Amino acid sequence: MVPGDPVDTVVEMIQAQDILKQLLAQRPLSEPQAEEVFTAILSGQLDEAQVGCLLGLIAARGPSVDELVGGARVMRRHVTPVRPPPTGATLIDTCGTGGTTKLFNVSTAGAIIAAAAAPGRLMVAKHGSLSRTGRGSSEVLAALGVNVAASPEVQTECLRSVGLCFSFSVHHHPAMRFAAGPRKSLGFPTIFNLLGPLTNPAGARRQLIGTYSQDLSLKVAHTLARLGVDHALVVTSHDGLDELTTTNTNLAHTVLDGQVVTRVIDAADLGLARATVEQLQVHSLEAAARAVRDCARGVGGPTLDMAILNAGAALQVGGIAGSLREGVSLARAAAASGAAAATLDALVKLSNN
Numbered sequence: 001m002v003p004g005d006p007v008d009t010v011v012e013m014i015q016a017q018d019i020l021k022q023l024l025a026q027r028p029l030s031e032p033q034a035e036e037v038f039t040a041i042l043s044g045q046l047d048e049a050q051v052g053c054l055l056g057l058i059a060a061r062g063p064s065v066d067e068l069v070g071g072a073r074v075m076r077r078h079v080t081p082v083r084p085p086p087t088g089a090t091l092i093d094t095c096g097t098g099g100t101t102k103l104f105n106v107s108t109a110g111a112i113i114a115a116a117a118a119p120g121r122l123m124v125a126k127h128g129s130l131s132r133t134g135r136g137s138s139e140v141l142a143a144l145g146v147n148v149a150a151s152p153e154v155q156t157e158c159l160r161s162v163g164l165c166f167s168f169s170v171h172h173h174p175a176m177r178f179a180a181g182p183r184k185s186l187g188f189p190t191i192f193n194l195l196g197p198l199t200n201p202a203g204a205r206r207q208l209i210g211t212y213s214q215d216l217s218l219k220v221a222h223t224l225a226r227l228g229v230d231h232a233l234v235v236t237s238h239d240g241l242d243e244l245t246t247t248n249t250n251l252a253h254t255v256l257d258g259q260v261v262t263r264v265i266d267a268a269d270l271g272l273a274r275a276t277v278e279q280l281q282v283h284s285l286e287a288a289a290r291a292v293r294d295c296a297r298g299v300g301g302p303t304l305d306m307a308i309l310n311a312g313a314a315l316q317v318g319g320i321a322g323s324l325r326e327g328v329s330l331a332r333a334a335a336a337s338g339a340a341a342a343t344l345d346a347l348v349k350l351s352n353n
Helices: 006-013 016-024 031-042 048-061 065-078 106-117 137-143 152-161 174-186 191-198 214-227 285-296 302-317 324-336 339-351
Strands: 090-092 122-128 164-168 206-210 231-237 250-256 259-265
Touching: 016 031, 016 048, 031 048, 031 065, 031 174, 048 174, 048 191, 065 191, 065 214, 090 206, 106 122, 106 137, 106 164, 106 206, 106 285, 106 302, 106 324, 106 339, 122 137, 122 152, 137 164, 137 285, 152 164, 152 339, 164 339, 174 191, 191 214, 206 214, 206 302, 214 231, 214 250, 214 259, 231 302, 285 302, 285 339, 302 324, 324 339
Parallel strands: 090 122, 122 164, 206 231
Antiparallel strands: 231 250, 250 259
């Protein structure tokens, strides 16, 4: 950072102790304060004790929309970008927050199927990270042969040629190293679990985001509305999963034209069988990779239904399907025809070039 840069001035203005006292009194940060605080964190201006305390106090109360908006603006300024190709195709992300019961990698399987269902019309810039379980999107895609460390330039070519890329958060958010230690020590979800999905490296303005609580799902939806998203669907299941699920009904917030509209989605209404959480869980990296591969091949029973449901939602948010029912139908056809498996194979090959 160049001395005298306006960001330097902002950072110098921060009085960390005053901010901590405000949070300790359970008074949320304003949007400008949040921008200042997250600029300080991502610029390495606060020590680990201060960062841990800030994150813990915000988590204890629950982040406000102002804090999410301010934090997301700063994260977006610090991201290492992927330049989407000028193809005219719609760009979407399916990154969720995590922080709940670990199933198979639903959003990853859904991203592959959605990209395959609309070649040339939809590009999926799948953002993802490591998982505390060792079975996150990056680990699973690497196990399937995808080069998760592909450069931004290679990711752009993957979007152009395959309609799908993977943006590994570790390589796109280098400033997050200043918060890595405190986040690991805290051991529970922090505001950064929500800010990551709001900071797609390719700048996707359409998103399917799963969140781990009903309260946070609504806050994320209003945050996206204020950030000017084109179209988003923010979901959480009524049994606490951060996906659109077949195990229960789902609370879904549609963000469109700056407005948030809430409805309940029941997969049973779309002809999908009710599943149990146990049917959707995997317990090893090998099993997780196999589940995603099976979904791409159009097999898997309950796991395939779950992947198709989320791919269908992505297709609706991407403007490819006029309804969730139509999206599910398109997704099912992409998996059954072998198109999704071919998309995964193409991503493996091109990402390693």
